[in-house]
């Protein structure tokens with residue numbers, strides 16, 4: 349895997365790495381702890397992130413969360429299952445030559461699709477080359493087979509996906525994962541739209557663990573308390 353030397357603006361989404369502000373790092377650690385509490389007695393090994401509409405911060409959230417799991421010495425795998433607008437390969441300066449789309453079509457071996465990132469303990473399966481039928485592939489039994497193959501190899505598998513109201517890909521995936529993290533970009537998405545999307549996930553019997561309110565401006569009295 350090649351690591352970019354500076355022109356990659358996407359890498360700055362790894363705020364917990366490139367930004368020295370301890371409040372940001374702490375926010376992702378708190379998220380990790382809250383996931384643990386929200387899961388109760390159920391072990392969460394596969395966690396999907398989704399949102400209502402595009403650009404709410406799914407990829408940013410899941411990437412930074414993955415880093416906080418990795419820093420706990422957990423063996424972590426990030427999978428880019430947003431097969432329509434993949435970004436994890438950009439954030440981690442990796443290649444999409446081999447990735448999830450190849451694995452789901454049996455066109456490469458597992459070891460060819462897993463790349464190591466510059467973060468110790470953090471591996472990545474990129475989207476792979478773009479394909480014309482993501483919905484069919486993500487709904488196939490091959491996804492379960494693949495997750496079952498991967499689960500014994502990692503402590504935590506974090507999966508990025510597409511927004512619920514745009515396409516149904518994330519609904520298909522959500523029921524195959526132990527938990528779902530729902531990102532809401534504060535002020536960007538309408539409350540009714542988010543409610544509708546979360547209800548549709550619940551109807552599909554996804555285990556929605558909680559909501560991450562992203563991009564909320566901190567107000568002064570909050571800053572004082574923390």
Ligand SMILES: Nc1ncnc2c1ncn2[C@@H]1O[C@H](COP(=O)(O)OP(=O)(O)OP(=O)(O)O)[C@@H](O)[C@H]1O
Nearest residue numbers: 361401402403404405406407408409433511562563
């Ligand atoms: N907490 C945040 N504060 C400031 N900017 C943010 C925050 N979270 C995300 N962003 C910015 O918002 C944009 C969208 O983020 P990101 O790519 O993570 O969203 P996404 O939901 O994965 O989008 P898509 O639907 O295209 O997959 C990026 O430019 C990112 O840097």
Ligand SMILES: [Mg+2]
Nearest residue numbers: 406407430435
């Ligand atoms: Mg994304």
